[in-house]
Amino acid sequence: MKLFGYFRSSAAFRVRIALNLKSVDYDQAFIHLRKNDQRSADFLKINPQGLVPALIDNGHVLSQSLAIIEYLEETRPEPALLPRDSVGRARVRSLAQAIACDIHPIDNLRVLQFLGKEMKHDAGDIEAWFNHWVKVGFDGIEQSLATDGKAGAYCHGDVPGLADICLVPQVFNARRYPSFDLSPYPTIMRIFGNCMKLAAFDRAVPEKQPDAE
Ligand SMILES: N[C@@H](CCC(=O)N[C@@H](CS)C(=O)NCC(=O)O)C(=O)O
Structure with missing residues (x-):
């Protein structure tokens, strides 16, 4: 592979x-x-x-x-990275897609490059764009995780899965600009901390990859 x-x-x-x-x-x-x-x-x-x-x-x-x-x-x-029950699977896929379909694509490298090179936005505008869309996405995800009673140590109960797999890299992205305030997201950050204690997550972090610069 x-x-x-x-x-x-x-x-x-x-x-x-x-x-x-x-x-x-x-x-x-x-x-x-x-x-x-x-x-x-x-x-x-x-x-x-x-x-x-x-x-x-x-x-x-x-x-x-x-x-x-x-x-x-x-x-x-x-x-398993998905729960066994259909409702649980839909919930986990919804959290994963809130990140992978709604936040990530509009903050992608090629989008940021287009905003700068083609649309002539300056670095401050691009930072504001990036932070805005992470905030919009994280506001909803935090609310779901904190209130629907389904989160445990991880996004769905006490087993890491697809939602955590999407959440952790998005938190790394959110830290791209120090101006982004993560304090309104205590549930996201609690789950992030739990994931980062697992070797599977820790070994996957950008700085531990052979091509890290
Ligand atoms: N929806 C795709 C997104 C893939 C994607 O956006 N990859 C980025 C890196 S995270 C990329 O290759 N960007 C290259 C570019 O923007 O030119 C997926 O989930 O695989």
């Missing part, structure tokens, strides 16, 4: 955590996003979307972190 990623990519970070939780060994190939390797002809043959992560398993090329993680869940069911 080979993961194409980048140490700072939060979507690749999700897949690293999932692979670690499932104790799957994998090789890594490093796609330097700041050098635009994701748009090189060689990488576009692997993922024409020009995004990391991509995962090759048994000759099959997979892309999109949530699709990859669901594939891992189906092919290597233990330990």
Whole structure:
């Protein structure tokens, strides 16, 4: 199994955590996003979307972190990353998608670069954009986690799963600008702290990857 990623990519970070939780060994190939390797002809043959992560398993090329993680869940069911019951699965997928579909895509590198290079926004505008969309997303996620009675040590009870896999990299992203205030999110940060005590999460952090700079 080979993961194409980048140490700072939060979507690749999700897949690293999932692979670690499932104790799957994998090789890594490093796609330097700041050098635009994701748009090189060689990488576009692997993922024409020009995004990391991509995962090759048994000759099959997979892309999109949530699709990859669901594939891992189906092919290597233990330990489960989704609850057994349908309502629980919907809740966990909702939390994961609140991050992966609603926050992350509009704060992505190519969006920030477009705001700067093409739309001529300055660094302050870009920081405000980034922080605004993390705040909008985190406000709702904090409210859900704090009030629906389903969170335990982790987002869903006391077993780490898909929602935690998305939450932890997004907290790393939220720290990109010191101006972002994490104090309104005590439940998110409590769960983040619990996740970071687990080796599967700790080994996946950006600074521990071989391509970290
Ligand atoms: N929805 C995709 C998002 C993938 C994505 O946005 N990857 C970023 C890194 S986190 C990337 O490759 N960015 C390259 C760019 O913006 O040019 C997924 O979940 O895999």
